[in-house]
Amino acid sequence: xxxLTAEDLGVTTAGLTxxxxxxxxxxxxxxxxxxxxxxxxxxxxxxxxxxxxxxxLSKVLFGKLEVTSFDxxxxxxxxxxxPPKFGGPFTLFGGRGASQQxxxxxxxxxxxxxxxxxxxxxxxxxxxxxxxxxxxxxxFDVLTPPYDDxxxxxxxxxxxxxxxxxxxxxxxxxxxxxxIGWPPSLRVVNRPYRGPQVSPN
Numbered sequence: 305x306x307x308l309t310a311e312d313l314g315v316t317t318a319g320l321t322x323x324x325x326x327x328x329x330x331x332x333x334x335x336x337x338x339x340x341x342x343x344x345x346x347x348x349x350x351x352x353x354x355x356x357x358x359x360x361l362s363k364v365l366f367g368k369l370e371v372t373s374f375d376x377x378x379x380x381x382x383x384x385x386x387p388p389k390f391g392g393p394f395t396l397f398g399g400r401g402a403s404q405q406x407x408x409x410x411x412x413x414x415x416x417x418x419x420x421x422x423x424x425x426x427x428x429x430x431x432x433x434x435x436x437x438x439x440x441x442x443x444f445d446v447l448t449p450p451y452d453d454x455x456x457x458x459x460x461x462x463x464x465x466x467x468x469x470x471x472x473x474x475x476x477x478x479x480x481x482x483x484i485g486w487p488p489s490l491r492v493v494n495r496p497y498r499g500p501q502v503s504p505n
Contacts, residue, residue, distance in 0.1 A: 305444075305446070306422050310442055313499035314497070315343065316365075320440045325492060326343070326492055327492075327494075328343075329342075329495045330355060330497060331497050333450055337448045338451065339502060341443065342435075342442070342445060343440060343442045344369075350490065351430045352372070352432060352463065353460065355433075356458070358431075362422065362424075362425075365418060368417045368437070369438065370415050370424050371434070372436075373434075374431075374479070376431040395473075398497070404482075406462070406483075407481075407492075408478060409477070409478055409479075410479060413431070438452050461483065461486065463484050464482040465481070
């Protein structure tokens with residue numbers, strides 16, 4: 305995966321305008337894995353969101369990305385979340401809203417510039433994160449297992465309860481995150497995938 309390039313997958317910066325919507329190119333999905341490509345125009349962002357019980361590999365194909373990530377707290381470290389809502393439609397981007405709050409350790413921030421090693425997160429480490437595109441940026445994403453509302457793996461969005469302290473990079477022992485609905489700033493459009501076809505085999 306570290307060797308993948310934008311050219312391999314047919315992804316370019318054509319048609320991107322600063323601050324425009326995030327493009328999503330669906331590559332492949334089954335019950336065990338979901339593969340897609342996010343293309344973020346310069347100045348756009350995928351706000352703070354989680355991957356419940358999931359592991360994710362993210363390969364930045366081109367561009368420059370600012371990443372802020374939080375480890376998911378262990379259950380005993382946070383208030384009990386509301387029971388999962390099963391039976392709803394599959395929702396890739398989630399954001400149906402709730403009142404869950406999480407007490408997390410201070411975030412980790414870093415800037416990723418392509419070419420670079422693949423980013424990794426697991427069900428705990430870095431599981432809640434935000435991407436901000438400094439330049440036009442493409443990210444090849446592999447999620448396992450995939451989002452699935454019926455299995456309790458919905459995508460949730462969060463905001464920081466005291467954003468000033470975090471944004472000003474003041475030393476903090478912990479940060480409280482509050483779940484929100486779909487962020488108004490997030491615009492996502494589906495784009496056709498023009499790279500090699502992927503099959504289970």
